[in-house]
Structures are given as C-alpha cells and as structure tokens.
Amino acid sequence: MTIDFYYTPGSGPCRFVELTAKTLGLTLNHKLMDLHGKKDHLTPEFIKINPQHCIPTIVDNGFAVWESSVIATYLVQTYAKDDSLYPKDTKKRSVVDQRLYFNLGVLGQRFVDYYYPIWMGIGTPDQEKFKKIQDCFEILNTFLEGKEYVAGDALTLADFAISATIATYDVAKFDRSAYNNVTRWYKKLQSSVPGFEEINGLEKLNAIFAAYRQSRQ
Numbered sequence: 001m002t003i004d005f006y007y008t009p010g011s012g013p014c015r016f017v018e019l020t021a022k023t024l025g026l027t028l029n030h031k032l033m034d035l036h037g038k039k040d041h042l043t044p045e046f047i048k049i050n051p052q053h054c055i056p057t058i059v060d061n062g063f064a065v066w067e068s069s070v071i072a073t074y075l076v077q078t079y080a081k082d083d084s085l086y087p088k089d090t091k092k093r094s095v096v097d098q099r100l101y102f103n104l105g106v107l108g109q110r111f112v113d114y115y116y117p118i119w120m121g122i123g124t125p126d127q128e129k130f131k132k133i134q135d136c137f138e139i140l141n142t143f144l145e146g147k148e149y150v151a152g153d154a155l156t157l158a159d160f161a162i163s164a165t166i167a168t169y170d171v172a173k174f175d176r177s178a179y180n181n182v183t184r185w186y187k188k189l190q191s192s193v194p195g196f197e198e199i200n201g202l203e204k205l206n207a208i209f210a211a212y213r214q215s216r217q
C-alpha cells in the first residue's frame, strides 16, 4: 500500500493529516510541494490530480483525496482498527463533525482573516478581526469545560485538527493564556499523543515560518 502525501512544511492542515496517519500507524510517502517559489501545485501534473490545487492532498493507490478533514476521516474509515477517532454513532460523530467544521470555518478562517494580511505585508492589525479570534478561543474554552477533549471524553480527529491550528496561532504569538481549559487540553495532547511534538513542536514551526518570511523579503 502506498499513500502519496503532497504537503508543504508548516501547514496546519498538513500537520492534522500527519497526526492522523501517525496515530493510525500509516506510512506516508512524503511529496514536498513548493507553493511559493516553484509553485508545484499549479503544474499540469498536479492539477490533474487535484484541480483545486490545494495542499494537503493524498493519493491512495491512485485515489486522490484533498481537504484535511476529508483526508483524515477517509484514513480512519479506511484503515483504523476501530471507530474511536471518528465514531460511527451518529450523535457522537455529529459532535466531532461540528468541531471539524468549527476548525475549518471559524478558528482557522479567523487566523487567515487577521494574520495573513499582516504576514504578507498587505494589511495592518484589525482590532475587529482580532476580537473575533478571542471570541472563538472563548468558544473553544467552553467546549472544553469539564471535558478532556474537544468533542467530549475521548480523543478524536477533532483534537488533531484543532491542535494543529492552535500550533499555528502559537507561531503567531497569539496570547491564549487566559483560556485555562485550552491550556490544560493542549498540554495533555503534548504529553500523551505520540509524535505530537515532532509534528506540532513550536521550535520547529518557528524555524519554518522564519525561513518563509525571509524568503519573501
């Protein structure tokens, strides 16, 4: 079995897929994509694989999948020994799905809205957008009130998705110290999920993003 994994270093959605694969014991065939210099994602070969040309993308024995949550749920449903990371029970699954959509449409999107213009040098800090980030950390803190994990009492894909995004917020030095439940949960993942630090570790991410910023100067 060969699963090709088209990735770019530092990407939160790519790290979400890596955490999932690692937990499932799957070996990914890493295919490094240079999105900014060579624009590997816009080549005719890659557009043939993924017309939406986004990363991460996997190709599992000729079958292409993209969008990190879809990749992660595909991997669990295809390869996991049990359904713990993505429960079959419809109520439990709907909570996991809700958190995955929260990560995609709210937590991740608000990062893009506020930080990208600043990082790309095309905008200045917008306090309204910053307040929206604080609002969604408040919501995440509420999800975790009295709970061990973001979708309840068991580790699921939602923890991988959201923690990968939080690691990107950490690179941006967003101060999340006021959100105690988030701090407790994140520390627990750091110490209990195999490969978590190797994949989401702040030092490594800081170096990747610093190199990226330098290459743009």
Ligand SMILES: N[C@@H](CCC(=O)N[C@@H](CS)C(=O)NCC(=O)O)C(=O)O
Residues within 6 Å of the ligand: 008, 011, 012, 013, 035, 041, 052, 053, 054, 055, 056, 066, 067, 068, 069, 104
């Ligand atoms: N919602 C997507 C986001 C993926 C995404 O934003 N990918 C960026 C790199 S981190 C990308 O591929 N950008 C180039 C493009 O879309 O053409 C996911 O979760 O997979």
